[in-house]
Amino acid sequence: MKKKNSSIFPIVAGAIRRQSTAGMLVTPEEIFDVLRREGRLAPERDRHEWDNIPEDLIGEEKDIKRIVDQAGKPYYYSARYLNEAYALILLKRKDNVLELMAEIVRENSRVYPRPVPLNLFMDPPFSMSPAEIDACRKKMAESKDYGDIAGTITSTGTTFFYSTLYLKPSHAEYLAEWLDVGQSENP
Numbered sequence: 001m002k003k004k005n006s007s008i009f010p011i012v013a014g015a016i017r018r019q020s021t022a023g024m025l026v027t028p029e030e031i032f033d034v035l036r037r038e039g040r041l042a043p044e045r046d047r048h049e050w051d052n053i054p055e056d057l058i059g060e061e062k063d064i065k066r067i068v069d070q071a072g073k074p075y076y077y078s079a080r081y082l083n084e085a086y087a088l089i090l091l092k093r094k095d096n097v098l099e100l101m102a103e104i105v106r107e108n109s110r111v112y113p114r115p116v117p118l119n120l121f122m123d124p125p126f127s128m129s130p131a132e133i134d135a136c137r138k139k140m141a142e143s144k145d146y147g148d149i150a151g152t153i154t155s156t157g158t159t160f161f162y163s164t165l166y167l168k169p170s171h172a173e174y175l176a177e178w179l180d181v182g183q184s185e186n187p
Contacts, residue, residue, distance in 0.1 A: 113171075
């Protein structure tokens with residue numbers, strides 16, 4: 001059975017896919033704006049009816065996915081262009097960048113084990129400015145919730161963060177120096 005909104009699915013799916021190729025999530029409000037700009041909104045229809053379109057679309061287009069932020073707000077993306085991990089980082093970036101940064105540092109320290117160069121957070125999907133990174137560093141230093149997050153500076157001046165829950169300071173310093181200097185000098 002064909003859904004009543006199926007004629008606008010290609011417009012909505014296209015908008016979600018375009019945003020996903022640009023590395024961005026889509027809100028229901030953005031979908032509503034696309035439909036309005038395309039002249040697909042009938043004035044007699046209730047806004048609530050249009051809010052259901054993304055959910056109906058998920059059942060029709062297998063690559064369209066939904067994730068929800070801490071407040072319960074949905075966001076949409078295309079799995080053709082963004083994987084779930086990347087989409088979750090984008091979502092966490094909106095929710096709590098400080099917690100995201102700490103989570104990445106802890107995960108790298110635990111799983112790989114390795115420290116994380118702070119300049120990593122300037123690259124997508126984090127896309128943090130140097131000022132944002134510096135603000136996070138200061139907040140972490142002031143909060144007991146991030147007491148395990150420590151830093152080390154290599155001989156070339158690159159700052160790395162690691163978690164003392166998973167790496168000893170001497171090991172983290174050695175790994176940071178290797179990642180920043182030794183690796184490139186010893187191919």
